[in-house]
Amino acid sequence: MKMTKIAALIAAAAIATPVVAQDLHFPMLNYRTGPFAPGGIPFADGYQDYLTLINERDGGIGGLPIRTTECETAYNTERGVECYESIRGDSPLIVQPLSTGITYQLIPRVTEDGVPLHTMGYGRTSAMEGETFPWVFNYPANYWDGASVAINYLLDQNGDSLEGKKIVLIYHNSAYGREPIPTLENLSERYGFELVEIPVDSPGQEQSSQWLQIRRERPDYVIMWGWGVMNAVAIQEAANIRFPMDHFIGIWWSGSENDVVPVGEGADGYTALTFHGVGTDYPVYDDIQEYVVDRGLAAGNGDQIGSAVYSRGLYAAMLAVEAARTAQDLAGHAQITPAEMRAGMEALSISEERLAELGLPNFSAPFDVSCQNHGGSGAAMIQQWDADAQTWSLITDWIDSDRELIGELATADAAAYAAENNITPGCM
Amino acid sequence: MSENVLFALEAAANGLTVGIMYSLVALGFVLIFKASGIFNFAQGVLALFAALTLVGFQTGQVPFAHLINAIFGTNIHDFGFTMPAALAILLTVLVMILIAILVERLVLKHLVNQEPIILFMATIGLAYFLEGLGDIMWGAEVKRLDVGIPQGMSPWVDEVTYNLFGYGFYLDELSLWALGIAAVLVTALVVFSQYTKQGRALRAVADDHQAALSVGISLRFIWVLTWSIAGIVALVAGIMWGSKSGVQFSLSLIALKALPVLILGGFTSIPGAIVGGLLIGVGEKLFDFLMQPVIGGATENWFAYMLALVFLLFRPQGLFGERIIERV
Numbered sequence: 001m002k003m004t005k006i007a008a009l010i011a012a013a014a015i016a017t018p019v020v021a022q023d024l025h026f027p028m029l030n031y032r033t034g035p036f037a038p039g040g041i042p043f044a045d046g047y048q049d050y051l052t053l054i055n056e057r058d059g060g061i062g063g064l065p066i067r068t069t070e071c072e073t074a075y076n077t078e079r080g081v082e083c084y085e086s087i088r089g090d091s092p093l094i095v096q097p098l099s100t101g102i103t104y105q106l107i108p109r110v111t112e113d114g115v116p117l118h119t120m121g122y123g124r125t126s127a128m129e130g131e132t133f134p135w136v137f138n139y140p141a142n143y144w145d146g147a148s149v150a151i152n153y154l155l156d157q158n159g160d161s162l163e164g165k166k167i168v169l170i171y172h173n174s175a176y177g178r179e180p181i182p183t184l185e186n187l188s189e190r191y192g193f194e195l196v197e198i199p200v201d202s203p204g205q206e207q208s209s210q211w212l213q214i215r216r217e218r219p220d221y222v223i224m225w226g227w228g229v230m231n232a233v234a235i236q237e238a239a240n241i242r243f244p245m246d247h248f249i250g251i252w253w254s255g256s257e258n259d260v261v262p263v264g265e266g267a268d269g270y271t272a273l274t275f276h277g278v279g280t281d282y283p284v285y286d287d288i289q290e291y292v293v294d295r296g297l298a299a300g301n302g303d304q305i306g307s308a309v310y311s312r313g314l315y316a317a318m319l320a321v322e323a324a325r326t327a328q329d330l331a332g333h334a335q336i337t338p339a340e341m342r343a344g345m346e347a348l349s350i351s352e353e354r355l356a357e358l359g360l361p362n363f364s365a366p367f368d369v370s371c372q373n374h375g376g377s378g379a380a381m382i383q384q385w386d387a388d389a390q391t392w393s394l395i396t397d398w399i400d401s402d403r404e405l406i407g408e409l410a411t412a413d414a415a416a417y418a419a420e421n422n423i424t425p426g427c428m
Numbered sequence: 429m430s431e432n433v434l435f436a437l438e439a440a441a442n443g444l445t446v447g448i449m450y451s452l453v454a455l456g457f458v459l460i461f462k463a464s465g466i467f468n469f470a471q472g473v474l475a476l477f478a479a480l481t482l483v484g485f486q487t488g489q490v491p492f493a494h495l496i497n498a499i500f501g502t503n504i505h506d507f508g509f510t511m512p513a514a515l516a517i518l519l520t521v522l523v524m525i526l527i528a529i530l531v532e533r534l535v536l537k538h539l540v541n542q543e544p545i546i547l548f549m550a551t552i553g554l555a556y557f558l559e560g561l562g563d564i565m566w567g568a569e570v571k572r573l574d575v576g577i578p579q580g581m582s583p584w585v586d587e588v589t590y591n592l593f594g595y596g597f598y599l600d601e602l603s604l605w606a607l608g609i610a611a612v613l614v615t616a617l618v619v620f621s622q623y624t625k626q627g628r629a630l631r632a633v634a635d636d637h638q639a640a641l642s643v644g645i646s647l648r649f650i651w652v653l654t655w656s657i658a659g660i661v662a663l664v665a666g667i668m669w670g671s672k673s674g675v676q677f678s679l680s681l682i683a684l685k686a687l688p689v690l691i692l693g694g695f696t697s698i699p700g701a702i703v704g705g706l707l708i709g710v711g712e713k714l715f716d717f718l719m720q721p722v723i724g725g726a727t728e729n730w731f732a733y734m735l736a737l738v739f740l741l742f743r744p745q746g747l748f749g750e751r752i753i754e755r756v
Contacts, residue, residue, distance in 0.1 A: 033560075035678035037568040173726045199726035203678045205669070206449075206685070208442050208600070209716040209728060215598055216435055229678040232570065236672065240580045240600055258570040262674025266580070296501060301494050301567065303505070 022335065023067040024060065024324060026051060026317075027087040029080055029097045032300070035203055036075035036228045038258040039309055041300055043098055044070075046313025048299035049292050053284075054321055056291040061324045062334035077101040081109075088113050093341040094320050096120070100176040108421070110135045116342045120316050121146075121252055121275055125179055125406075128375025129414035130346065131425035137345050139319070139376025140367050141275040141401070143225075144409060146251045147180035148401035149273055149380040150223050151187045153249070156399075162193040168214055170234060171225040173199035180225055180251070182409060187402075204230025211237035224250040231259035239266030245385075246271060252380070255392070256308045260385045268387035271395070275380045276315045277363040278392040280306035284314075284359030308383075308392060318358060323348045342428075346371055365398045371427035375410075378403055431595070438589075438597045439717040440710050445603030447689075447709020448610045449672075452665040454686040454693065454701040455613070456658040461695045462634045463654040464536075466547045470555035472683025474524075474659055477558050479666030479675045480566040481523050483573050485516035491565045513575040517663070524659030525652075527558075532652045540647075559680060568677060573670035577605050606668050610702065613664060617657070617698055626653060634696075688736035694749025703747060708732045 028047060031040030051066045060066050069090070071083035080102030084095060088109075095110065096118050097103055103123035110117045117136045119127065125144045127136040141149075154162060169184055171177035181197060188195040196217055198210050204226065211234075214222060222243065224234055231254045238248050246269045250259070255272025288305065292298050304310040327336045327344025336344070348369040355363055367377035378401035383392040418425055453475065460468040468474075484491060488507040497503060511519075535550050578601045585604075586596035621627035632640040633650045641647060666675070669682050685708075693704025712728045712735075719727055739746065 032568065033563060033677075035676070035681065037563075038570045038676055041568060197724070199724065201726045201729040203681055205673055205678060205682060206446060206728065208446055209439070209713055209720075210725070212435075212439060212442060212598060212713075212717075213720065213725070229673050229676055232676075233673045236579070241598060242581065258674075258676075262570055262572045262676075264572060264574070301497070301505075302503075303569075 023065050024093055024336070025067050025069065025087075025091050026320060027083075027090070027092045027095060028068055028070045029073050029083045029095065029099075029102070030070055031073050031075045031098070033072060034074040034076070039228060039253070039256065040075060040098065042256070042304040042307045042309035043313035043316070045299040045302075045304045046310035046315075047096070047317040048313075049288055049305070049310075050284075050314045050317035050321070052292050052297050052299070053288055056295065056297065057287060061321055062328040064334045066321075073097065073099065073102060075099055077105055081105050084109060088115060091338060093324060093336065093338055094118055094345075096316055096320070098122070100124075100179070101174070104175065107133065107136055114342075115338050116345055118316070118320065118345070120312070120319070122176065126410040126413035126417065128373060128406075129410050129425070130369075130371050130374040131427060132414040132418045132423055133374065134371075134428050135342060137369065137374040139348070139369055139374060140350075140364060141378050141380055142375055142406075143176075143179040143251070144183040144406045145375070145378035145401035145403075146273050146380060147183040147223075148187065148378070148406060149399045150249050150251075151184070151191065152399050152402070153382055153396065154221055155191065156396075162191040165193040165221070166196065166217065166219040167193050168196045168198055168217060168219040168222045169225065170198045170200060170210060170214070170222060172204065172227055172230055173201045176227065176253075177225045180223075183406065184223075186405060186409070190405075200226070200230055200234070202230070203228055204233055207233050207237050210234075211241055214238075214243070215241045220247065222248045224248065224254045226250065226254045226259075231256075232262045235259060235267050235270055236263045238270075239263055245269035249273065249382070252312070255383060257390075257392075258309075260387070261390070265387050267385055270385045271382050272385075272392075273380045274308065274383045274392075274394075275364065276311055277360070278308060278311060278383050278394060282360050282363060287359060315360075315364065318360065319348070319350070322350065322354070322358075345369060346374070346428075378406065434593055434595045434597075436714060436717055438595075439713040441597055441599060442603070443710035443713030444706055445599060445607060445709070446713065447706040448606045448702070449603065449665075449668055449705075450682075450685045450689050450708055451702045451705030452606065452610055452613070452661065452668055453682050454689040454705055455617075455698065456661040456665065457683075457686055457690055458693075458695060458698055458701045459617075459658045459661065460654055462698075463630055464547075464633075464651055465544055466536075466551060467544070467695070468658065469548060469551040469683075470558060471658065471662060471686070472680040473555040473558045473562075474527075474662035475666040475669065475682065476675070476677065476679040477527075477562045477666075478520055478524055478659065478663035479573060479670040479679060480562045480571070482516055482520045482575075482663065482667065483571040483670070483675050484566045485511050485519050486513060486573075486575075487511075487571075489566060494567060495564055517575065517667075520663055521660055524663055525656045528652050528655035528659055531655055532648055536651050537648065555680070559677070563677070571670075571675040573667065573675050575667055575671065577602055577667075577671055579671065602668065602671055609664060609668070613661065614698060614702060620657075630654065685732065688732040690746070691736035692739050692746055694746030696750055697746070697748030700746055700748030708735065711735055 030044035073080040094116050100122050103119045119138045125142040127133040127138050250272035252273045260267035323345040327340045331340040351366050365377040365379035379398040381394050382396040384395045456471045488509045582599045582601045585599040590596035629645045689704040693700030712731045715731045716727045
């Protein structure tokens with residue numbers, strides 16, 4: 001009887017005192033399967049490896065371990081939303097869906113639930129307007145920045161004039177692919193170049209019509225907004241029609257090893273934008289080797305380390321960890337809530353000194369996030385593929401985007417969104 | 429000749445070669461449907477699996493390496509040697525035959541006399557299984573496939589058309605090779621079905637299952653034979669498409685291009701698959717060329733299905749399909 005009473009008391013105490021998780025939950029909405037897995041796997045591996053490094057080397061953030069949960073979206077919007085629904089009650093500190101389609105579906109949900117959403121280099125561009133999208137962040141660069149940086153690079157290559165030039169935009173015929181069109185149209189008027197828009201339906205396995213048209217148009221440059229198999233096919237077709245590869249510029253999602261390796265020698269000289277460094281020549285990779293790989297903790301096959309999209313995943317994880325540190329400093333305690341994480345993201349400051357301390361010197365352009373600007377610096381570099389060495393190398397320094405123009409476009413788009421959704425913009 | 433006419437001719441010529449690539453995929457569907465009445469949803473995945481296996485053999489990749497490493501804590505990825513393309517193709521053919529035997533033993537044998545929709549559902553399951561198996565066996569990363577087929581602009585076509593019209597046409601050498609390979613493949617299939625004992629047995633089963641069984645033809649053997657041939661055709665399609673875009677999991681989606689080809693050509697006709705492919709190829713390229721200035725391009729995906737829809741309205745059995753006779 002006595003034992004029964006003790007057991008009942010223990011049970012009652014367990015119910016009355018909920019166990020508080022002493023960890024920081026970083027969910028991962030990955031895609032390791034399906035047609036877009038070649039892009040999803042390296043990003044997921046880079047993201048996970050960096051978080052493992054922080055746990056193994058530093059014991060977590062502020063003394064609390066990072067807990068990761070993985071949900072497979074297969075780059076499918078419905079499955080992505082289901083993944084979010086499955087983790088939203090588990091205090092997710094930051095959600096990164098790596099899909100513009102999923103992002104659009106999640107924006108109203110995270111706003112209602114109070115969960116920070118980070119869409120690094122993808123998603124809704126006007127989410128950089130923090131007063132309208134307080135829970136959404138797209139630093140350090142967005143698609144409109146990408147379009148502007150590409151044009152600024154071409155201006156630099158052509159003595160600051162694109163007058164009379166013809167530029168083709170070949171794009172994935174989706175919300176993602178159509179994102180840069182307003183910016184490019186605007187820049188076309190400003191700088192006097194002719195813009196020819198050529199869509200490619202998903203997945204883009206067959207593009208001979210598009211490249212016949214490009215051959216007929218005889219453009220000076222081709223800019224590509226592709227993803228998945230579309231990239232490799234486009235680069236192969238460009239090589240087939242003998243289009244000069246150094247006049248072919250991809251957005252950062254068209255600049256991975258997956259896009260150029262299948263083309264072989266033909267891809268030599270192809271260029272793409274990037275908003276982070278390339279290769280493994282950064283001290284952080286020594287730590288990843290020591291604390292992650294050598295301990296048998298590498299994510300996936302462990303064969304993606306140093307690839308372009310792996311570096312991007314690592315960068316996304318680094319920014320999430322830095323935001324969590326900032327949030328802990330602001331809150332004055334380690335066990336932060338999603339709302340406190342949001343405040344940390346809004347106060348995030350990435351300086352050259354901090355990048356060097358993290359073992360990533362000059363890996364990113366420095367930037368500060370604020371209530372008004374959730375979009376970071378907008379700067380990017382140009383990387384070029386060397387088919388013999390099988391490596392990307394940087395051929396420019398940081399190129400700034402035209403933030404004045406992009407700000408105008410983003411403000412107009414955000415204002416329309418606010419009006420549609422009865423949002424009164426303002427800082428939280 | 430005006431510039432626009434030349435451009436249209438060039439688009440049509442490209443349509444012909446692309447159409448042949450579609451036909452290569454459609455052929456596998458026709459073979460299985462003709463012999464067993466099964467619409468094989470897994471045909472696209474068979475092409476993907478064959479291409480993955482071929483690259484795996486060529487590069488000396490260890491199958492299931494990720495799984496082995498995860499279980500035993502090892503760090504193996506490849507055998508350390510590469511294989512000549514011809515040997516790798518031969519070994520892949522053997523793998524495709526093995527798959528045909530397993531499909532018959534583990535799936536079809538247990539579904540004899542079931543409704544076509546049941547068999548169709550079984551092939552959907554097979555597609556998912558093979559896709560997962562390919563992922564675990566060979567990994568999901570993009571792979572380069574090179575069996576020595578040249579790619580790029582054909583200088584011969586460029587020169588001839590330039591001399592004729594003053595404008596050099598662009599045709600991809602890979603597509604020209606596809607034309608030749610398709611011709612050899614169709615000839616081989618016709619010779620096999622007309623002049624060999626197994627081929628005649630296959631035709632007998634296609635005509636009437638019951639009658640074929642009554643004269644001692646083994647239905648199980650014929651199914652293995654049909655799936656083996658479809659597997660080899662899938663390998664050919666996988667090589668051609670994989671050379672074009674690299675071997676990646678979206679390769680299985682090429683099956684979607686075969687459906688309108690089948691509707692046009694008929695589900696039971698090998699020449700129909702070829703003609704259907706050519707019609708779809710030329711039709712979609714010309715339509716895109718003509719309508720691009722008006723509606724902005726990217727019409728190819730839906731144009732093929734629209735054309736198929738028109739055919740379904742007026743000739744549901746396709747151009748070469750068996751006439752549908754319903755007796756009341």
